[in-house]
Amino acid sequence: MTTQAQRARPLGPRLLAKINLPGVTFLIVLFAVWEAADRAGLIDLMFLPRPSEILSAGATLIAQNAFLPTVGHTVSVTLTGWAIASCSGLMIGFALGMSRRVWVYSMSTIELFRALPSVVLLPIAVLVFGFSVQMELVLVIVSAQWPVMVSAVDGVRLVPQGLRDTATTLRLGRLETARKIILPAALPKVLVGLRLSLALSLILTVAAEMPRRCSVTRRAWATRWSRPRKRCRPTRCSSTSSPSGCSACCSTPPSSSSPG
Amino acid sequence: MSEITVDPVTPATDAIFSCRNLAIEFGHGAHRRRILQDVNFDVHQGEFLALLGTSGVGKTTLLRILGGLLAPSEGTQIHFDGAPIDGPPRGVIMVFQDYASSLLTWRTVGRNVALGIENSLSKAEVAQRTREVLDMVGLGDRIDDYPAQLSGGMQQRLQLARALAMRPRVLLMDEPFGALDAMTKANLQDELLRIQRRTGTTVVFITHDIEEAVYVSSRVIVLSGSPGRILLERDVDLPSPRNQVTTKEHPEYLRLRHEIYDAVSDHVNS
Known part of the structure; x- marks a missing residue:
């Protein structure tokens, strides 16, 4: 009977019901505590940015279509x-x-x-x-x-x-x-x-x-x-004036099928 | 209760199974040990034969040889329907003691029963046969359940149903009720006897329980010793259908139980 009731419900709510709410909440609280502690000066993680900084850097990368x-x-x-x-x-x-x-x-x-x-x-x-x-x-x-x-x-x-x-x-x-x-x-x-x-x-x-x-x-x-058979070699790249042109050239060599 | 003597050389012609000079050894080198020796007996059409013995005497080994799962030592002459056994004989199905590991947990009750017949029969025939055997063992309403949803007794009924679906001539049952509680065991003994009467299937039934052996069978063979040999062979002449109360009060039942008990304990003590 319960399985029939579950089948009758649309997919969205069923997926929502599968989310482990306490677990997700705990994770969010953990990030919030980290952020707050860093801002208050309680901890000083020299090489580790705050969660908010990571988020904004991620947003920038996505906006630049690089991520x-x-x-x-x-x-x-x-x-x-x-x-x-x-x-x-x-x-x-x-x-x-x-x-x-x-x-x-x-x-x-x-x-x-x-x-x-x-x-x-x-x-x-x-x-x-x-x-x-x-x-x-x-x-x-x-x-x-x-x-x-x-x-x-x-x-x-x-x-x-x-x-x-x-x-x-x-x-x-x-x-x-x-x-x-x-x-x-x-x-x-x-x-x-x-x-x-x-x-x-x-x-x-x-x-x-x-x-x-x-x-x-x-x-x-x-x-x-x-x-040597590769047309775009780093040595040739380094002679070009624009560094951005170099990296664009090297990251997409003509022989490579890599999409990025 | 006539003493049955078998000619140790020539296989009997009217027997389904005939074993002559049956022996088997396990292990290698210094650890090689003879499990069974000089076992001679026949299994006749339609009988209910109980193989009785203490654990470790080689009962299961003997049954696995009959079922074609184990090859006996050289010199053994073992025939099914007059032909030497090599591999599982057609029409002979084993029912194992450990029902939990013999059932396919990922298949429903119905699909477990279908396992042995789904390749050779049409869909409609499989469905009809499945229903028939499940009704026979009293699991007709559990066809869509999974084995894990059944009790131990029901799982063993399911294994029996799967064997019956093959319409076997012989059922080889290895302590099928050994893991069940006393009341379930008594119920299943009676159901097995009812099914056996109805289908005429020949049954070879292993047990270490003297009372169970005498209650269900039409003949008892007692194995004893190391290596195991046949110690005693008795016809069980009790009225049928058997009854858990009256049969067990019958003088012949009591006499057989007594005789077998004495023989086994004498042999163990000597």
């Missing part, structure tokens, strides 16, 4: 990388979970590569792909597939023996068992892996973007690694 395209780029790289990483992680994970032989042969290799901190891949990715969307995607995909893969392996291997026996005694085929029993039973663990890897994707996208977005590092890296 949203960048966020859009980050979000699209994060989600694309996550989607590809999830697909490959799930496929490899299920294969490892279902076949004992595949698992025995490949688990040491996987554990070795999984232990590598993702960020150390960044210089290698930059060397191979330059400062490009491909570099960011590769970094995200390679690193974000581990949690999905490992959770898929665990999910499949920890399916209760009772369910496997049930599939056997009801004479379900291999494919039918995988589709109707193993995958649904492994799903809760897989979802945890997907969640972890989404967070990891965002972290890695931002890490991969940092050397490129931060103009000083960008110029330093670009000077060292830019290839």
